[in-house]
Amino acid sequence: MTATATSPAPSKPATPDWAALRADFPILNEVVNGNPLIYFDNGATSQKPKQVLAAIQNYYEHENANVHRGIHELSNRATEAYENARQRTAQFLNARDKSEIIFTRGTTEGINLVAATWALDHLKPGATILISELEHHSNLVPWQMVAKRTGAKLAYIPVTGDEGTLDLNRLDRMAADGVKILSITHISNSMGVVNPVAEICSKARAQGVVTVIDAAQSAGHLPIDVQAIGCDFLAFSSHKICGPTGMGVLYGRKEVLKDLSPYQGGGEMISKVEYFNTVYNVPPHRFEAGTPHIAGAVGLHAALDYLDAIGRDRIFAHDQELAEYAAAKLSEFKGIRIFGPKQGRAGLVSFVFSNAHALDIATMVDQKGVALRAGHHCNQPLMAKLGVPATLRASFYFYNTKAEVDRFIEILHKVQKLFL
Amino acid sequence: MSITIEELVENFELLGDWEERYGYLIELGKKLPGLPEAEKTEANRVHGCQAMVWMKMMPSTTKPGAFIILADSDAFIVRGLIAVLQLIFNDRTPEEILKADAKAHLLKLGLDRHLSPTRKNGLFAMVERIKVLAQEKLVAAN
Ligand SMILES: Cc1ncc(COP(=O)(O)O)c(C=O)c1O
Numbered sequence: 038m039t040a041t042a043t044s045p046a047p048s049k050p051a052t053p054d055w056a057a058l059r060a061d062f063p064i065l066n067e068v069v070n071g072n073p074l075i076y077f078d079n080g081a082t083s084q085k086p087k088q089v090l091a092a093i094q095n096y097y098e099h100e101n102a103n104v105h106r107g108i109h110e111l112s113n114r115a116t117e118a119y120e121n122a123r124q125r126t127a128q129f130l131n132a133r134d135k136s137e138i139i140f141t142r143g144t145t146e147g148i149n150l151v152a153a154t155w156a157l158d159h160l161k162p163g164a165t166i167l168i169s170e171l172e173h174h175s176n177l178v179p180w181q182m183v184a185k186r187t188g189a190k191l192a193y194i195p196v197t198g199d200e201g202t203l204d205l206n207r208l209d210r211m212a213a214d215g216v217k218i219l220s221i222t223h224i225s226n227s228m229g230v231v232n233p234v235a236e237i238c239s240k241a242r243a244q245g246v247v248t249v250i251d252a253a254q255s256a257g258h259l260p261i262d263v264q265a266i267g268c269d270f271l272a273f274s275s276h277k278i279c280g281p282t283g284m285g286v287l288y289g290r291k292e293v294l295k296d297l298s299p300y301q302g303g304g305e306m307i308s309k310v311e312y313f314n315t316v317y318n319v320p321p322h323r324f325e326a327g328t329p330h331i332a333g334a335v336g337l338h339a340a341l342d343y344l345d346a347i348g349r350d351r352i353f354a355h356d357q358e359l360a361e362y363a364a365a366k367l368s369e370f371k372g373i374r375i376f377g378p379k380q381g382r383a384g385l386v387s388f389v390f391s392n393a394h395a396l397d398i399a400t401m402v403d404q405k406g407v408a409l410r411a412g413h414h415c416n417q418p419l420m421a422k423l424g425v426p427a428t429l430r431a432s433f434y435f436y437n438t439k440a441e442v443d444r445f446i447e448i449l450h451k452v453q454k455l456f457l
Numbered sequence: 458m459s460i461t462i463e464e465l466v467e468n469f470e471l472l473g474d475w476e477e478r479y480g481y482l483i484e485l486g487k488k489l490p491g492l493p494e495a496e497k498t499e500a501n502r503v504h505g506c507q508a509m510v511w512m513k514m515m516p517s518t519t520k521p522g523a524f525i526i527l528a529d530s531d532a533f534i535v536r537g538l539i540a541v542l543q544l545i546f547n548d549r550t551p552e553e554i555l556k557a558d559a560k561a562h563l564l565k566l567g568l569d570r571h572l573s574p575t576r577k578n579g580l581f582a583m584v585e586r587i588k589v590l591a592q593e594k595l596v597a598a599n
Pocket residue numbers: 080081142143144145146173175176222224225226251253254274415
């Protein structure tokens with residue numbers, strides 16, 4: 038499957054000058070252990086362009102105040118900046134209404150919010166929560182917690198082998214299995230599989246199952262249209278898509294948000310408070326207690342503008358090409374095991390060597406300036422199932438180049454010799 | 458290994474950069490005898506390291522009343538670090554082990570500064586386990 042399955046007809050900008058885009062990222066000029074930085078840990082977090090840094094700086098220099106409260110000019114500016122970011126995010130996801138956009142701390146908080154509100158409101162003993170064996174801990178542990186609290190059962194869509202694809206047959210008998218909610222990742226952070234989320238959500242909807250999409254690895258990497266996907270919730274993190282940390286988005290379909298219980302209590306989420314009773318605010322404010330990350334929203338807004346100026350379909354094609362190129366080069370190594378689909382992988386590749394631990398390799402390539410992820414990638418049960426203690430992961434973004442992949446492969450050849 | 462910790466510190470200083478030092482640790486790691494599979498048990502597991510580590514303490518065959526550390530890991534650099542810890546702690550009595558200032562030695566190697574925080578935690582988790590094992594030997598002896 039490719040990016041187009043879930044995308045609206047994207048407007049086609051002129052082919053981006055990828056090399057020129059690199060100049061927007063000051064950090065890419067860093068020297069690490071005496072070598073030019075090769076940043077291949079974008080799956081963990083992305084770097085930030087000057088435009089995003091400038092937007093945050095500008096916000097603090099000219100607009101900073103608290104939102105939704107003041108009568109004064111600066112508060113109006115801050116509120117406008119914050120609400121504009123919400124509008125922009127709705128557009129980014131093709132949501133029908135900006136009230137469907139809840140600002141959070143990140144993907145993790147978005148999923149926990151759904152677990153603490155929708156799931157606690159609706160799950161009864163005997164109900165089933167369905168997730169997949171691919172899930173990141175942040176789309177797994179919250180469901181374990183909620184299952185314990187409600188008496189619901191947790192069930193898994195199985196992964197089939199090293200390619201990391203899911204056995205979707207399980208989806209045809211969700212209603213019979215008592216599945217009430219399905220939470221699944223769009224792109225697997227360790228396998229690079231792109232799940233057919235529109236197809237999955239359509240099956241779920243037909244069986245009355247509420248759907249949650251973990252878009253941590255897909256938002257900002259391919260076009261996302263929540264209406265075309267047909268999900269009830271979708272969560273992502275700003276920091277993985279050129280925006281600041283501590284900022285995230287939870288999309289919730291307005292029909293589902295309408296009657297949902299609040300998440301945390303505090304300011305902003307109320308419309309009337311008495312000593313023994315509170316009338317809650319309408320969505321999305323009902324789910325945003327306390328002073329939000331206003332500068333984060335401003336930075337996210339700038340990031341979304343930046344990505345759309347390039348074109349998310351182009352970003353996906355670029356990253357996929359690099360990942361497939363890297364996977365092909367890696368397959369020439371002796372004793373290597375490469376994970377992920379043979380065709381149509383997202384912009385990352387995970388692998389292990391039979392003769393050296395992932396940590397050893399990551400430490401040695403770091404001496405040459407290459408930033409790789411080594412470990413369980415917050416996928417401990419999946420790693421256990423695959424029988425590997427840890428893997429290495431190179432994850433790409435649009436500012437990475439083929440020349441960097443070539444240099445990385447050259448370094449890896451040298452490093453691997455140390456372990457013979 | 459037939460060198461002392463002081464000689465190791467000298468060797469380390471001669472190696473120009475950390476790439477070479479890590480290379481040296483990897484070589485030490487390759488030579489580490491390790492543990493037989495049957496000893497890689499949960500009871501011997503040292504938690505707090507990113508890699509798998511197993512460790513036990515046995516009586517020294519050369520020095521009465523003293524002990525040696527036997528340990529293993531699935532990562533070579535960690536095995537190298539185990540070899541370094543053996544230079545600091547092997548053939549010592551439990552009292553000596555408990556008194557030994559491992560951090561001072563690791564400081565001389567520059568490991569405290571260069572290792573990543575998670576790796577440092579792993580290293581100190583191993584030191585901690587050595588002290589716990591020495592304490593157990595001390596209690597058992599008295
Ligand atoms: C697939 C997936 N889900 C969730 C997360 C959690 O994101 P965050 O830590 O930004 O909340 C990540 C981040 O690593 C991820 O890759």
